[in-house]
Amino acid sequence: MLDDASNRSLFVVAASHRRAAVEALSSAGFTVVEDLLASPHYLRVVVGVQKNSAACGSLHNVKYDLRQKGRSAVALTRSGWIGHCQANVFEQLAQELSELFDRAAAESTRNESKTQYEGEPI
């Protein structure tokens, strides 16, 4: 369950390929913050072992683990190309995460309006 989905700021932790991951997240509409305490969302990016290579880049398993209050809220894993290859796995995962945020924010808004409606006297 994704909390506070209307807040699209992320603190990103990536021991490798940090720049590429951050650029893709920024392009997908997230604000990547530099201060750990400035966002409720803590995104851990892990790039697995190289499985194949091409002139444009290399093929890896990539995991996005979105953590809130020390617990995993969303985990996305995808195999894909990194580097200059298209489609780029960082862009795909950032887009997927963005859609999850959109859905969770819309659901949260619906629940709020439903609660307000049900709470009104007839």
Add this chain to the structure above:
Amino acid sequence: MTIRIPERSKKELVIVILLAAMSGPGCIMTRAGGQLDPIDLEPPVIKPNVEETVGDFAFTLEGGKMITSYRAGKTLNQLLTKHWKKQGYVSRVEHVAASEFSGTADYNMTLSGSQYGESSIGMQLLSGLTLFLLPYSVDTKFDIQYTVEDLRAGAKYSAGVQDHYITTVQLFLLFALPFSQRGMNETMGNMADHLYQQLREKGAFDLPPTSTAVETMNPDSPPFDRGHPADRTEPAEVAD
């Protein structure tokens, strides 16, 4: 008196020594990644007592699964705070289990982040098959953060760094034993210095030690502002 060792026993002794060297830190050499430059820090204003723990920390070895490793985080914390003690930034550091801060230290400090060991599995196999005559290397990368809570002011500060070091494993690096940890120590020192500097710049470590504060406290004085409870983070999940 001379001790005569039979020829066969000599061979066995050599094998035992080589195996012991390969399993220990004897056949490695570390080289600093150099992402962070060495810095000269101003002398500390205070030398506080700190309690440290490991929060949301993951250690991943290439080819293996992502694991949340409390032990790896604890070891990293020890290396970083050892440098802090050596440099005189803190007077005492004590490790506590997650969310078990005693509340008696000046600052509670939590490590979070990621450690990643990148290495060619093929080279590791090849190196193993040649009894480490062929070298292989592991690039250990860090993206780590410290969250520091000032117990009296109720303020929270955070700092983060990224750096790496490269470990080369090869049989004849046994002879480089005295320098084998140099690269790792340099990286740890730089990360520790940068973390401390960032925390200082944000306002941490500038209050007098607890002992002074306790002496000046009296029941009529207003309580310290601990901040809104909602602003405090939940204890991090710990798994080993």
